[in-house]
Amino acid sequence: MSEPTLASALSGIRALVLDVDDTIVDTRGATVAAGTVAAATVWPASDADHVAMAERYYEDPERWFPRYASGEVAFEAMRAGRLDEVARAFDLTVPDGAHEAYELAYAPAFRQAQRLFDDVPPLLDAAHRAGLPVALLTNSAAEPTRLKLEALDLLDAFAVVVTTDTLGFGKPDPRVYLETCRLVGAEPGETVCIGDSLEWDVLGATAVGLRGVWLDRARLGTSHPVARVTRLDEVAALLG
Incomplete structure (x- = not known):
């Protein structure tokens, strides 16, 4: 099966869901x-x-x-x-x-030691220009997530932040993806989830109807038929 294109994964979306750890922050x-x-x-x-x-x-x-x-x-x-x-x-x-x-x-x-990856601001800017709400979905707890966002002056940058404290568990439980969609106000099929974990951010999301894009910063490649990018700039360019 051929790898889905990034363009098809992003076409017609109404919301963007981002992982946090090793996706937007190092x-x-x-x-x-x-x-x-x-x-x-x-x-x-x-x-x-x-x-x-x-x-x-x-x-x-x-x-x-x-x-x-x-x-x-x-x-x-x-x-x-x-x-x-x-x-x-x-x-x-x-x-x-x-x-x-x-x-x-x-x-x-x-x-x-908090550091934002340099391809994150262009993605957030592109999403804002496109009128797309951006949610965070992380397997970290609420307090360390707040620490990261506060240290990087990003507390107000996201429409929704879903942590393991939200439901008491995290990815890849199907309920956390659906709850994120509910909170951000978009149907799963209109929402794309992007992150560095193939298991948690892509396969878990697509299993319940979201679209998925794997952020393969290490350029590992995969045999799974998923849309894949090595930098978030690629997503920003298509959103723009």
Whole structure:
């Protein structure tokens, strides 16, 4: 089956839904930067590579974040589970108060490390000119999402923001896509969902009738028949 064109995915849409992490903001970069600071705070005397520890925290090999997104575990339990896994991987003990110390060091460093991808403002401008409301649909919680948007002066840039706190779970549960469409005032077939996760932002969305566009920043390519872009400029150009 041939890959759908971007033009067909965008034709006649009435709303745009964007993922947040690693779609509009560089969450990997911010997580590694903040995690490096926080790991050094918890294990200051460790010979372990604090950058490598932060990268492992981001990679989340035990898939704590998907478990949180499904509603299986609470946000705090997800964060603690990821830190405990890092400690085991680097043969370290978790000192008393480690989770609290990690979060206290992590939060300000994470806020400072926020970076908007340079192809986001042109997309938002094009959507505004086209009269399209833009919603955010993220598997992060409300507070860290607000932190990101506030740090980047984007609190008022989106018509709707749907987080895991909205319904108590996130993508790829079908209900979160439909709730986002309801809140933004568009039918699923008139709405395109764009994000870096093929599973969560494209296949999950198209399974319930939305259109999907995969943002493949790493240029991985795919055998799935989905519309694919490597930068959001490509979407902005067609909206304009």
